[in-house]
Amino acid sequence: MPELPEVETVRLGLVGAVLDRSIAEVSVLHPRPVRRHAGGADDFASTLVGRRFTTPRRRGKYLWLPFADGDALMAHLGMSGQFRLDAPDQPLPPQCRVVIGFTDNGPELRFADQRMFGGLWLSPGGAELPPEIAHIAGDLLDPDLDWERVVADVRRRSSGIKRVLLNQTVISGIGNIYADEALWRACLHYDTPANRLSRATTVSLLEHARDVMTEALAVGGTSFDRLYVNVNGSSGYFSRTLDAYGREDLPCARCGRPIVREAFMNRSSYRCPSCQRRPRGLS
Numbered sequence: 001m002p003e004l005p006e007v008e009t010v011r012l013g014l015v016g017a018v019l020d021r022s023i024a025e026v027s028v029l030h031p032r033p034v035r036r037h038a039g040g041a042d043d044f045a046s047t048l049v050g051r052r053f054t055t056p057r058r059r060g061k062y063l064w065l066p067f068a069d070g071d072a073l074m075a076h077l078g079m080s081g082q083f084r085l086d087a088p089d090q091p092l093p094p095q096c097r098v099v100i101g102f103t104d105n106g107p108e109l110r111f112a113d114q115r116m117f118g119g120l121w122l123s124p125g126g127a128e129l130p131p132e133i134a135h136i137a138g139d140l141l142d143p144d145l146d147w148e149r150v151v152a153d154v155r156r157r158s159s160g161i162k163r164v165l166l167n168q169t170v171i172s173g174i175g176n177i178y179a180d181e182a183l184w185r186a187c188l189h190y191d192t193p194a195n196r197l198s199r200a201t202t203v204s205l206l207e208h209a210r211d212v213m214t215e216a217l218a219v220g221g222t223s224f225d226r227l228y229v230n231v232n233g234s235s236g237y238f239s240r241t242l243d244a245y246g247r248e249d250l251p252c253a254r255c256g257r258p259i260v261r262e263a264f265m266n267r268s269s270y271r272c273p274s275c276q277r278r279p280r281g282l283s
Contacts (some may be wrong), residue, residue, distance in 0.1 A: 002061065002077045002081075002174070002175075003079075003173060003174065003175035003176075003177060003178055003218040004060060004061060004139055004140075004141065004173030004174065004175075004178070004210070004213050004214050004217075005075065005079075005178070005196030005216035005220075006044075006097075007058055007061050007062070007063050007073060007077065007173075008058055008098060008141070008217055009116060009217060009220050010063065010077070010082075010083055010153055011056045011057070011058045011063055011130065012087075013083070013084060014056040014063075014065065015055060015056055017055065017085045017107065017109070018053040018065060018109060019053060019054065019055055019056075019108070020052060020053065020054070020102075021052065021053055021081070021102045021103070021104060022050065022051065022052045022102060022103045022211070023048050023049055023050060023051050023052075023053075023100055023101070023103070024049065024101045024103045024214040024223055025045075025049060025099075025103060026044070026045035026046075026048045026049060026097055026098065026099070026100050026102045027045065027098070028041040028042075028044060028045050028097070028098040029092075029096060029097050029099065030097045030116070030143070032097070032116045032119075032163075033081075033097040033098060033111060033113055033116055033118065033119045033120055034098065034119065034120055034121060035096070035119060035121070036074075036119050036120075036121040036255055037121040037122055038121075044120070044122065047106075047218060048100070048122070049124055049196040051069060051071070051265075052068040052069075052072075052221035053065050053066070053067060053068075053128070054066045054067065054068055057096040057139070059129070059136050059138070059139065059172060059236050060133075060136050060137070060138075060139050060168055060172025060173040061076075061077075061132055061170070061172065061173055061175070062074070062075075062130075062133045062136060063075045063076070063077070064077060064123065064126060064129035064130050064133075065213055065236070066126070067076070067127060067130075069127075070125055070127045071122060071123060071124050071125060071126060071127060072122070072123045072126035072127045072128055073120060073122060073123070074119075074120065074121050074122070074123045074126065074132060074133075075111075075119075075120050076077065076118045076120070077118045078113065078115065078118025078119070079111075079115045079117045079118070080095075080113055080114040080115045080116075080117070080118070081108070081111065081112070081113040081118030081119075082112045082113065083091075083109060083111055084096075084107070084109075084110045084111075085109060085110075085121075085146060086104075086108055086109040086110055086114060087108070087234050088101065088105065088107075088108050091114045092110065093110060093155060094112065094114070095112045095113060095114040096110050096111070096112045097112060097113050097116070098110070098120060099109055100216040124183055125197040127228055134174050135169055136168050136169065136174065137150075137168060137169050137170055137171050137172045137220055138171070139171065139172045139173035139249040140171060140173065140192060140206060140209055140210035140213065141158070141173070141210065141213065142172075143215075147206070150170070150202055150206065151196050151199060151202050151206065153170050154170060154171075154194050154197070155194060155197060155199065155202055156194075156195060157170075157194045157195060158193050158195050159193070159194060160190055160191040160193060160194070161183070161188060161190065161193070161194045161197065161205070161216075162179050162183060162191070162193045162264065162280075164194045164264075165182070165209065166179055166237035171209075171212065174209055174213075175244070176245070176268075176269070177246075178212055178213050178216070179209070180244045180269060180270045180271070181208075181209075181212045181243060182206075182208040182212055182243055182247055183205070183244070183271065183276065183277070184243050184270075184271065184272065184276065185211075185212065185243070186201070186204055186205040186208050187275050187276055188201075188205060188259075189271065189276045189278050189279055189282075190264065190274060191275060191278065191279070191282055192277075192279045192282075193226075193279070195281065210282055213273075215241070219241075219283075227281045234270070239249035242258060244271060244272070246261065246270065246272050247259040247270060248261040248270065252272040252274065254272065255272065255274045255275055257272060257273060257274045257275075258273075259271065259272055260272075260273050267282060
């Protein structure tokens with residue numbers, strides 16, 4: 001699933017593509033991606049016509065495209081959702097589900113989703129902050145983030161630290177990839193109880209998470225396949241510099257011992273068995 005750097009890359013691509021453009025027509029090619037819109041596919045299409053986009057926004061992994069009238073088009077990319085900007089006469093991308101045309105007859109906004117776990121829906125009054133995601137915490141790239149609150153929230157929890165990093169109500173935007181990378185940089189095992197961490201260690205870990213996501217954002221995020229691409233169809237290149245995630249049996253960049261992959265929350269977790277030792281007292 002796209003994490004903060006990937007979603008922010010898409011948002012930045014959309015800013016120059018939809019800002020101040022008005023919708024002329026909407027075609028829903030498959031109803032599933034608009035399943036969260038209460039009125040159904042036809043109502044979704046008709047209710048967007050005539051609206052004008054303002055600056056796209058994001059919180060964590062969620063993206064929304066505000067309208068000038070105060071409502072917003074909510075977007076969740078899920079596992080494979082993509083926005084593409086293409087001229088109206090260009091072929092549709094594979095698995096294209098929704099097409100938005102504009103009054104200026106310029107490039108269309110197309111939403112493709114192979115697995116269809118993502119979706120689009122109208123959020124009434126959601127331009128500033130859609131109520132559907134009001135419970136989602138701020139993220140580490142937010143200049144207004146209250147770091148003291150986040151550090152205190154992390155340290156009061158008894159769950160393993162990776163579970164806490166993935167909890168979007170504590171800190172948003174971090175998923176499996178960047179959690180593993182931050183934990184590798186901090187030399188922490190993913191099952192270390194968060195309430196065992198000192199304040200200094202917690203701050204250092206969050207700074208590592210911020211830094212790794214900032215570095216990923218600079219190169220367009222992480223693409224392992226064509227399920228995540230930018231609005232122009234380009235891939236992200238951070239996978240070339242990963243130190244832990246996806247590097248099973250490859251040497252640790254610090255100590256040379258092979259990285260291991262272990263089952264974690266119905267997915268995988270990658271760590272160095274030397275640099276990220278299991279804490280004492282844990283089975």
